[in-house]
Each structure stands twice: as structure tokens, then as C-alpha cells.
Amino acid sequence: MLELKQYIKSYFGVVDTNDLDKIVSLFKLTTIKKGDFLLKSGKQCGKLSFVQSGLLRTFISTEDKEITQWISTKGYFAADLSSFIFETPSHSSIQALVDTEISTISKNNYKLLGELVPKWHELEKLFIVRCFIILEERIYRHLSMTAEERYEYFFENNKELFNQVPLQYIASMLGMTPETFSRIRRKQLS
Template identity: 55%
Template sequence: MNELESYISSFWNITGADLKMAASFFQQETIKKGTFYLKTGKICNSLSFLRSGLMRFYTIDDQGREVTQWISGKDGFVTELSGLMFNNASPSNIQALTDCECFTLSRTNYMAMEKSIPKWHQLEKLFIARCFIFMEQRVFSLLSMNAEDRYKWLFNYNPALFNEVPLQYLASMMGMTPETLSRIRKKLSS
């Protein structure tokens, strides 16, 4: 099993001939640091698995501040589901924080998979359910945890982010100010 097939298998639990067929729909691409994968108001036309690099999902609030929603890294995926599935304009930006290597599936190929893979509807349903469960966990953590617990949760989930991503993006993603993040880091490191 090659790297792309491993990604596909881990997200959609496809095996055998279906796995080979699914892999044939993806294209390898490079996205340079600073490049937008998606801009607010545009429709997302793809889904990508990150082989390497970091992508930041963010919006601009009413005061013009950037609010980081998520940072996806190696072995994560990148898309905006409401655009991919329903042709809705994106409320978010997705931008490469570093050079990124991706395996990308266009919307056209995503839709073609249902004709080529008999179990596609069942697999797609499980994939979207996993996305929803992950988002529920994130919302729960933001609503129910204090700032220190949110920091610990993110640090346990992906400690590498704290060495690779500007702190203001991490603070925003955890719903705190950069100053609060600095205090928590100092407290936990002493």
C-alpha cells in the first residue's frame, strides 16, 4: 500500500480494488507558502490530504481581526465541506502557512467516485460523520474547558504545532489572547 492509499484507507476505510480505484482519482500537488487554497466567498472545489506542511483555516470578524478556526498539518485533510458538498460560498480562508505537498481530489472526481465505487455512499456517510464528531469535540472543548485545559488539549492533540505555528494563530484557535497563551505556557513550563 502506498502513501496515498494509506490516507484514503484511514479516512474512508476502503480496501482492495475500491482502494486502487479511489487512489486513481487523486492528483499530487504542491502549494507554496502564503498561497490561498480557498478564499472567503469562493466555492471549495477540492479535498486534499496533506503529505507535509501546514494550512490555516481562518475568518475575518466584524472588527477586521483574523480568527483562526483550525490548523491542519501532516496527515490531515483540507476542504470546506459546505462548498464541496453543496456548492456554498466559503465563510473562511484556507492558506498555506508553509510549503505543502498534497494529494488532491477535485469535486468532479469526488462526485465520480460514487459511480466507480459501489460502497461509496456508505463510506462517504462515515467520513462526514467522523468530521462532524471531531467538530463536536472541538466545540465542546471551547465551551466547557478553561483556557489552560484548552491549551493542554491542543498540546496533547498536536504538540508539533507549538514549534511550527505563530503563537497568535494558536491563541486565536483556542479562543484566548496571545498574552493568556504566554502566561499558560510559562506556568506549565515552570
């Protein structure tokens, strides 16, 4: 659970050591095999998962295609936040792209955090604000950049992903077809 502790420290700054231990103790380390689902759409998202190692893909399926919303790498969380918080059926599915180690906390334990850790809701708020800002920036890129510029930006910030996951998923996440992705990629390589 070392990674998780470090994450919380670095994200929330000074957290009381006791509180930190309480938080981390409610997470459970598990392993999920490549291809397995952490969450299927329609089910309630009953846990929040922190990636210790490996890769998770969050996506939405429609009749004719899958839209990849997010790829969670080491140090990121994965969940359908809406489903997790409001306990509604999830629209998204989450699948492991490789064998993945995660620290998960169940919704029940998550609720306990509010009681056990005095400043929990404040930390939680900061966490979600950060998620919000990430999405805000992402929308801005969709409004202001071409497919090629979005590729460039993503590549610069996630080079290591390009030889770890099927590129079609990255293409989908960036809002373009695999063919367009491939053509942009060739240009950038040469």
C-alpha cells in the same frame, strides 16, 4: 500518494483494492508554497485536499480579526465542507503555513467516486461522521474547560505543532488572545 492510501485503509478498514486504486487515482499531487492560498473566502471550494506534508490553516476573516478554525497537519484534510458539498461560496480561506504537499480531488472527480466506487457514499458518510465527532468534542471542551485547560489539552495532543506554526494561530483556534496564550505558556514551561 502512499500516505493517502494508508489513510483510507486505516480509516475505512477493508476496502476492495480495486476501489482503493480508483479512489486514489482521482487525487492529484500538487505543491503549494508558504503563504499561498488554497481557497479564498467568497470563492467556491472546488477541491478537497489531503495534506501529505506541511501545514494548512483554515480561517475566517472579519473586519478586525482572523479566526483560525483548524490547522491541517500531515494526514488531515482541508476544505470548506459546506462550500464543497453544496457548491456555495466559502466563508473560510485556506492558506499554506509552510511549503505544503497535498493530494487534491476536484469536485467533479469527487462526484465520480459515487459512480465508480459502489460503497463510496457509505465510506463518505463514515468520514463525515468522524469529522462531526471531532467538532462535538471540541465544543464540549469549550463548554467545560477554561482557556488554560484547553491549552493543556491541545498541547498534550499536538506538541509538535508548537514549534512549527505562529502561536497566535493556535491561540485563536483555542479561543483566546495571543497574550493569554503566551501567559499560560510561560506557566506551563516553568
